[in-house]
Amino acid sequence: MQALTNKAQAVNRKPMTLLERLYLINIIKGMLITFSHMFKKQPTIRYPEEKREFSPVFRGLHVLNRDEEGRERCTACGLCAVACPAEAITMEAAERVEGEESLYREEKYAAKYEINMLRCIFCGLCEDACPKDAIYLSETFAPANYTRKGFIYGKTDLLIPNPLTEAGAFAEAKGVEA
Amino acid sequence: MTILALDWGFIIEKLIMIAIVVFASLGIALYTTFGERKVAAILQDRPGPSRAGPFGLLQPLADGLKLIMKEEIIPNAASKWLFILGPGLAMTASLMTCAVIPWGSAVDVFGRHVELQIADVNIGILYVFAVVSMGVYGIMIGGWASNNKFSLMSALRAASQAISYELAMGLALIALLMTTGSLSLKTIVEQQVQGHWWNVVYQPLGFLIFFITAMAECNRTPFDLPEAENELNFGYHQEYSSMKLGFYLFAEYINMIMSSAIMACMYFGGYDLPFFNEASVAPNVAALIGLGTLLIKIVLFIFLFMWIRWTIPRFRYDQLMGLGWKTLIPLALFNMLLTGAVILAKL
Numbered sequence: 001m002q003a004l005t006n007k008a009q010a011v012n013r014k015p016m017t018l019l020e021r022l023y024l025i026n027i028i029k030g031m032l033i034t035f036s037h038m039f040k041k042q043p044t045i046r047y048p049e050e051k052r053e054f055s056p057v058f059r060g061l062h063v064l065n066r067d068e069e070g071r072e073r074c075t076a077c078g079l080c081a082v083a084c085p086a087e088a089i090t091m092e093a094a095e096r097v098e099g100e101e102s103l104y105r106e107e108k109y110a111a112k113y114e115i116n117m118l119r120c121i122f123c124g125l126c127e128d129a130c131p132k133d134a135i136y137l138s139e140t141f142a143p144a145n146y147t148r149k150g151f152i153y154g155k156t157d158l159l160i161p162n163p164l165t166e167a168g169a170f171a172e173a174k175g176v177e178a
Numbered sequence: 179m180t181i182l183a184l185d186w187g188f189i190i191e192k193l194i195m196i197a198i199v200v201f202a203s204l205g206i207a208l209y210t211t212f213g214e215r216k217v218a219a220i221l222q223d224r225p226g227p228s229r230a231g232p233f234g235l236l237q238p239l240a241d242g243l244k245l246i247m248k249e250e251i252i253p254n255a256a257s258k259w260l261f262i263l264g265p266g267l268a269m270t271a272s273l274m275t276c277a278v279i280p281w282g283s284a285v286d287v288f289g290r291h292v293e294l295q296i297a298d299v300n301i302g303i304l305y306v307f308a309v310v311s312m313g314v315y316g317i318m319i320g321g322w323a324s325n326n327k328f329s330l331m332s333a334l335r336a337a338s339q340a341i342s343y344e345l346a347m348g349l350a351l352i353a354l355l356m357t358t359g360s361l362s363l364k365t366i367v368e369q370q371v372q373g374h375w376w377n378v379v380y381q382p383l384g385f386l387i388f389f390i391t392a393m394a395e396c397n398r399t400p401f402d403l404p405e406a407e408n409e410l411n412f413g414y415h416q417e418y419s420s421m422k423l424g425f426y427l428f429a430e431y432i433n434m435i436m437s438s439a440i441m442a443c444m445y446f447g448g449y450d451l452p453f454f455n456e457a458s459v460a461p462n463v464a465a466l467i468g469l470g471t472l473l474i475k476i477v478l479f480i481f482l483f484m485w486i487r488w489t490i491p492r493f494r495y496d497q498l499m500g501l502g503w504k505t506l507i508p509l510a511l512f513n514m515l516l517t518g519a520v521i522l523a524k525l
Contacts (some may be wrong), residue, residue: 015346027489027490030489031485031489033489034221034487034488034489035221037221037222038220038221040223042223042224042225043223044224046224046228055462085219144501
């Protein structure tokens with residue numbers, strides 16, 4: 001039969017020599033190989049103490065952003081919820097009242113903003129959809145939880161710390177944005 | 179009237195020694211499981227257990243605690259007494275071996291001359307063989323009493339494997355006994371301490387056969403067919419839980435330690451430290467150095483066992499039988515004839 005490709009390798013079917021049939025020498029060869037692995041560097045990352053660096057484009061947990069004056073940028077337009085292919089985002093809008101100008105940047109804000117981290121596929125489409133630069137994906141991932149409810153992240157979990165009152169925490173949260 | 183003439187000191191001395199040896203064996207077996215996991219990890223470029231305590235040293239204690247705290251399950255269809263007897267027998271048989279191993283020469287404590295050996299039986303090796311053969315009953319009874327097909331298959335395998343390999347082991351030993359002329363382990367070791375060479379120099383082939391068969395007797399990979407995880411589902415201890423399972427696992431490690439000790443005594447000079455004159459230091463110090471030497475030899479053998487385990491895959495059943503009956507037994511017979519011929523020629 002004509003070969004279809006030239007990749008075929010002829011199998012060596014010559015009978016084993018006495019040394020090969022003794023098997024011992026090959027066992028010793030194999031043992032030397034395993035022994036040499038004792039001196040190899042371990043690729044293990046000892047997790048809680050050592051953490052693996054994520055790539056700058058890593059898409060992790062969501063963060064709701066604030067502007068320089070510490071006001072929430074989100075206007076509850078719902079574009080992120082529309083863009084979300086997993087339908088993980090729900091929100092309720094509310095109107096800003098007199099005296100809340102230092103809290104919310106625009107007249108409308110998100111009174112409730114929830115992301116179900118079990119539904120979320122971390123695609124980052126919400127980040128792309130947002131016209132106000134209010135949501136972005138950080139470089140941390142959702143930690144384990146005991147209940148399904150625990151994976152529904154509300155505004156308290158998502159909002160970035162206020163740059164005016166908690167400058168250090170804000171810088172830290174901002175840092176992981178990269 | 180002989181009861182009154184009993185040397186009570188002697189009995190207390192032996193009881194203390196038995197306690198020390200049994201508990202030391204259990205402790206060493208505990209840490210051999212740790213060593214096994216650590217060696218396996220290092221040979222596979224992993225760190226191994228490293229969380230419990232410094233370097234993971236408390237891991238075996240945690241494992242032991244876990245085994246004790248687990249629920250004790252006896253299957254409905256199992257025959258209850260045999261089910262309990264199995265692990266007990268396996269453990270007893272493996273611990274009984276340590277009675278004849280000479281751990282060192284002798285020390286003088288409080289004016290007493292204490293031999294570092296529980297019993298210097300003049301048929302020590304025969305005793306070891308008798309006890310080791312009993313060990314297979316632990317596996318067989320456990321496998322039978324579980325009333326599980328896999329366990330039964332495994333018990334059958336274990337029995338046939340033990341019988342085929344004990345034969346070659348015995349034949350390899352006969353050649354050694356022809357050169358030593360004694361069945362007492364103490365005498366064999368003393369001959370090596372006094373003589374120029376260790377027995378392995380006179381009996382290299384015999385040692386190789388003994389080593390392979392010892393590995394098979396301990397059910398270590400490449401001969402771990404009785405427990406073959408992927409075909410027999412852990413075999414004879416499949417139905418076991420809690421400390422009964424722990425006894426089986428421990429018995430395996432104690433078997434390994436004991437066969438290492440016996441190999442060290444019979445072929446590698448026991449407590450003999452090479453190029454060292456025992457007479458140059460105090461007898462007590464010399465005995466302790468000897469004890470340390472034997473322990474180091476045992477550890478090296480255990481490492482070799484583990485090293486082989488994590489290198490070579492398991493034999494197929496027909497290969498195992500083929501190796502035992504068609505290779506090892508003829509080789510052992512040849513070795514025996516050769517030894518006999520050399521002894522005759524020297525006469």
